[in-house]
Structure formats: structure tokens, C-alpha cells
Amino acid sequence: MIHKKVETVNEALEGIQSGMTLMLGGFGLCGIPENLISALAQSSFENFTCISANVGVDDFGLGLLFGAKKIKKMYGSYVGENQEFERQLLSGEIEVSLVPMGTLAEKCRAAQMGIPAFYTPAGFGTEVALEKELRDFNGKTYLLETAFQSDFSLVKAWKGDEAGNLIFRGTARNFNPLMCGASSVTVAEVEELVPAGELDPNQIHTPGIFVDRIFQGKLYEKRIERRTTQNP
Amino acid sequence: MIHKKVETVNEALEGIQSGMTLMLGGFGLCGIPENLISALAQSSFENFTCISANVGVDDFGLGLLFGAKKIKKMYGSYVGENQEFERQLLSGEIEVSLVPMGTLAEKCRAAQMGIPAFYTPAGFGTEVALEKELRDFNGKTYLLETAFQSDFSLVKAWKGDEAGNLIFRGTARNFNPLMCGASSVTVAEVEELVPAGELDPNQIHTPGIFVDRIFQGKLYEKRIERRTTQNP
Amino acid sequence: MPLTKNQIAQRIAQELQSGFYVNLGIGIPTLVANHVPKEMAVEFQSENGILGVGPFPEAGKEDPDLVNAGKQTITPLPGSSYFDSAVSFGMIRGKHIDLTVLGAMEVSETGDIANWKVPGKLVKGMGGAMDLVASSENIIVAMIHTDSKGASKLLKKCTLPLTGVRCVKRIVTHLAVLDVVEGGFLLKERAPGVSVDEIQLATEGRLVVPKFVPEMIF
């Protein structure tokens, strides 16, 4: 068994540097690497390029990194819900590249799986297709999209073992498994870290080979973005 | 819940016709749709084009379809272990197209996921690259490969529910999940079929949306191709 | 009487068929789920990674790990499954979703749709909308026929940045049901008590009016 466990979030982030490109798992505030984001927000590093589906809210999730002015460029798909992000965007402090969500997911997966490029129909006829190469297959037009290239993937799982195997929970899975192994270094924080052999090998969502470092996260807030109930 | 359960293997195969292209799950004799293969071998249909990793052995797996002379063209990756297949190949009765195994897997997945084409390095500089389009990304040369197109996917899972959700077991997973939803019609046979709601939605390998028909298989032989033990 | 938003959703629910996997966008489309006949087997997909979306949870039973694409807390139904975003959009791209219902700011008479960006206003992003409209073969747009200033949203040509081209099949507005056909918007049904002239007046794009245009039936 190849041992991936580290004790602290600082150990987990060793080697990270200003100016790097980071992938961050999560959809809105669901399934985000809370401990890693907090540590980055408090670190001295900055000028990150971030790849993530969304931008969090003002005081949580990726919002903490925008609040701490750590991000200079953002690849995302839906960037509403965060006023500080909007302010920085309007003032020109940050640059944003918007990517259709399915394309974003597949660009992460392509990086993980060693596929340099693929074709997708999303964005044909729109400004997303500008400067993209187009090609017809079976009478339909597709865009050529390439794999992301990044330095660190920061993901959050429900359970993990010391071999780096991960199991996600519910819709907190989202982009997390796709970012594992899609960067030079992948760091996973988990709610519950168990010894190797305790997870059923048949139920593992992400094999440990895609994870370089794993640690037990602390004090999960798991904030709900839109609390909706049957009888509000 | 959308109900996918059918009672018999014949119902499961309704609409299949001679000359169609079929995907068949399994790796060697591991994880093969035994009931579906038997029914096809005994049917009046023929001239199939088959997509499968291997060709079975003479008297089991895909070998049953070769024995019954049901296959005219085979897309596979490793085709040893079957003498009747070899005889038909040498006599020109069947045609074979060999595909690198990773490319085979990704061509199935591409069909499933609506990706018309992708680039892979496998086969560069070899006869596999003949007539393939080549392209460089980041200093390395890749081949353009397209998604498979096929009529029926025949797969085998361990457990399934009436909504078509599938869970595979061990290395019997192999190509099975990648073929679900990769053809016009997907049929799954399972060792254990349970009502919807009995499988943990977090542990499902293939969501029911990729499966059109599901049935409880019978009399699984699950033959071992190479029985190896510690003290033989 | 022009339809309420809820009635637009109710009319769209009539398009559902047993066995449909459906993706509902944010806004009016979300309301469609409230109008599914009990006996009809329909499953809702939310593109963040769940198939078999159920009702909102009871108060106190919200699970932060169970949300829909609108980030609302939800519950799973029996037969549901969770998956990653690549699989989720694979379902969409691979044409496994039978019906997509979306809101729109503009639709053109050739089926183009604009629903993600207004120049000069802050962009929130396209989310999954471009994947959905580029992939689905059965797209219904749910919207109010005109904007807040009374200007038509059914146009000869969209003026806003596009989300997708030649993709919308049917439009249900507060005034009418229209199909996008060769030649323009084919008027299929009128809202109860709404005249063809009223619809014509509210439609900038070319309206194809058959001899008889029935009223919607609820």
C-alpha cells in the first residue's frame, strides 16, 4: 500500500506557490475543500489562477479566496452569488473565462485521463466558439476543447483511506472526482480518514492513484446555500 | 421511477435484427452477459458486427456466437484463446478490426457520453495509425479516434434495480459500464434484481438512465478462464 | 386571460410522457415538477449530479450534501443515483435526457435562444445551459411572451448573445404555445381568452397562423 496520509493542512499544501493554477472541487458551497480554502486564504501566496464551477459566496467557499485577493484569473461556469467577486471583476482586478459546465467537467476529466483534446457541441454558434476550431461529425458541428493544465487539485471527499482512495457523498461528488489526478499534485481532505482495507474496493469512487496527499479535515461547516424545505 | 424490468431474455432482446452492431461487456470470460449470449446463439439472427474486448473461448462467452456463426465482423483488442474464431478468421469467414484496449474503452465511453471524437496517443507510429488523422498537442503526437456507433449494448452487472441502476462486482466491471447507453438500446442482465430504492444511490456504478431493459439472469456459470492458486 | 407562471408550468407538464428523463432549468421550468400527474413515471435530473430528484426536505432534515443545480436542498426518490459532473453532462450530451425545459430572454424564429448574458450587465455565466441546448433534441422554452417594457421576446433574430442556435422546438408563453418550424413560429394554441391578434402584436418574429388555433385546455 502506498501511503498518502499527511497530518496537517500545511503539509498537504507543501509546494504550492504564488501564481500557480489550482483546481478546486465543489458546486456552489456543496462539497468544497473547506480546510484547504481556509489555509490558502490565510497563506502568503497569491495570484492564483483557479478552475472551479462557481465562485462561492462573499464569506464562504471560494469567496474567502476572493476576499483575501488571492485570485487573479478564474475559469468557471456560473459566477453569480458573490458580490466581492463582482466588484473585483468590474474593477478589472480579476479576469474571468466562462466555460460551459459540461465542457468544464470534461476538460478536467481529460486532464485526469490523458486525453489532450475532445469535441463537444456545447457553445456552437455562441461567443464560446470564437477562436475555437469547429468540425462536423455525422452532420452536427462540434468545438475542439483541450484538457486543462494545472498545478494543484484541491478536493473534498466524504470518506478516504490512507492509500488515498475516496468515497464522495450525494451531490457533494460533483467536480471533485474529475479533478483528482488532473493536476501535478492532488490533495484531498476528507470528513473521515480510515486505514487502508476498511473501504470496500468495489465502492471506491476515486482510486488512490489519482490522489497524492490525503488528510482528515476539521470543523466542517458544510454551509447550505439555499435552504429549501417542504413547508417553509 | 421509470420502470426498466423485463421478465425474459427474449423480451430483453426484442428488436434485435440480423446485421446489427452489438456491444458486449466482459473481459475474457469475466463479467460477460451469459444469458444474452446464449439466447443470441440460439436465435435465428446472424451477421452481427460485435464490439467486445475479447472473443471468449471455444465453448463459452463470445465463443458461443462464433460457434453458431453469428458474427461477421469483430472489433476487439485481444483475440487469442479461441480456435474456432481463428479458423473463421483464417478462412476469411469473419473480418477483424483490432483496437488498442484503452482506445476501445474510450470509444465506448465517447458513444455513451456524446463525445463524437477524441485524441489518444495509443498506436502512434504503428499500423493502427494508418489512415488515422494525427495531431500534435504540447509536443506529442496523438491519433483522432471517433465514438463507436451501435444498435444494442448487452451487459452484465452484479446487482440491479427496477429503475435500471447497476452495481458491478470486482473486475467483472471492465467494459460493462462503458457500454451502457452507448448503443440505441442497452440491455442489462443481473445476478440479483431488487426493487427501486433498495440500492444506495451513492454506490450505483451506472445510473438507470443508461439502461433500457433489465432482467434477472439465470444459472450463471461464471467460468474461470485461468484458475491460478497459491499452491497449485 | 394570459397565463400565470404557474399555468405556463402546468401547460408544459402536459408535454411530459411516461418514461421521460427531464432536466428543468431555474425559474418557471422548476415549477413544472409540481404538475406531474401522480401515475406518470418521469425522472428529473439535476446537472450537478443527481437523477431522481424528489421534493424539498421537511424542515430540519436538510442535507448540505444533497442540493440541486439551483443549490436548493432536495431529497432523493427511490431509484435515484448520484454521479460526478462529467457523467451528468454525459447524460445530457449523449441525448439520454428526453426533455429539457429552459427559460429564455429571447428566442428567434429559427430556434436560436439567448438566455445567459446581457451586454452591459454583469455576467453570471452560462452554467450548464449551453451544454443543454446544444445537446437536447427536445427543448421547450418557458417564458413570458414580452419583456417588462412590453417588447416581444419572440424575434426574427436574437439581439442578445446566443446560448445556442437552431435548437428550440417549442415555446410556451403566458399567451401561447408555439412551435419553431420552417417559416417561423407556428401558433399552436392560445391562452384562454387571448386572441390571435394579441399574440401577433406581441410577436416580432414571423408568426405562422393556421386557420384554427385552439385554446389551451387545462
Place this chain on the structure above:
Amino acid sequence: MPLTKNQIAQRIAQELQSGFYVNLGIGIPTLVANHVPKEMAVEFQSENGILGVGPFPEAGKEDPDLVNAGKQTITPLPGSSYFDSAVSFGMIRGKHIDLTVLGAMEVSETGDIANWKVPGKLVKGMGGAMDLVASSENIIVAMIHTDSKGASKLLKKCTLPLTGVRCVKRIVTHLAVLDVVEGGFLLKERAPGVSVDEIQLATEGRLVVPKFVPEMIF
């Protein structure tokens, strides 16, 4: 003395490092697993869909759902995982495998490899070999230096249909350890008691011989 096949595997096992994920081909490469030092953390992948391949099962405990790429029954080790073939070859293509050990029929002095097809003989197929050699950055070939007729298998140029080009980094034969470098096969080590001349004689491709060529140490 030229090495036995088992000794070739033993010498290759010296290339393992703690933390390596390793894919072993069929034949001599399979034997490498028998020579991993107990304290070394190495995980074996089998491309049909398991990471953490363990020993063969005890008699009577064979599981038909647990086989390796050679279709042999196996057992999983603690920390193992199962996955589909797309993920499996994603590990390979995505350069997550640290070392690939393969057999070969021919290797050229530029690192080309031929190991899947002999014209005129029945083709069994490339299986996963082309994916492996096109993707891995660390490929060791394990083979007998010469064929059954004594002809060299280390050539200027391969004569058989290729599996991959410019990909082999190191070759361990029954006579020598050689690296593929600019200029040809760099002779790194000799089998105990085997002379440089013997190796030269058995090597058709250009052999680069340093002043001192140590014997292998076991």
C-alpha cells in the same frame, strides 16, 4: 552466466521505488512481483480494472469476478480498488503509472518496440500494449537478448510491426542491462560472467560501451 528468466525479473525488481504504481505485462514481467522487497510500498495495476493486485488465492477461494489482465484469478490487497476499463486506461494514458514492464520481440536502438504481431502468424491483438507504450514515461523491457535461432532482438530498426515508437527507456535481458540513449544501446551492466564481447555479438543495433561495465549485483 546468462540470467534465468527469474533472475531477469529479480534484476528489474531493483528498479522499483517505494511509492511506485506498476503495470506488469504477461511473461517475464509477471515474475517481477515475486521480488518486491517486503518493506517497499509498491502497488500493481492490472489494466482490466484493479489497483492493488495481491497474490493468487488459496485453492478453493478463487473468485470468477477477480482476475488480472492475464485472466488469472487473483486477490486484492488492503487499499485496493476496482474500476472500469476507461478509468484503467486513463490511469495509464494520464501518466499515473510510474513504471511499465513489458516483454518484447524486438527493440530498436531508438527505443521502438515490437511485441504484438508477426506477419504470417495468427494475430492475437495488441490488448493494452499500445496504450501502455504510448503513454508511460518509464518503460522497461524484459526479454531474452536473442531469439530461439540466436538472432539478436536488439536491432538497428525493428523488422516486425511496431507497438510503439521511441518509448523504451531500459532493457533487461539475460545478458545485460541497457539504456536507450542518443546513439544506441548504452551498456550499463553485464550478467555475472558475461563479457562485453558476448553482448556485442548478440546485439545487432549500435552498442555504446563505456570504459567500465560493471556486473549486475543481486
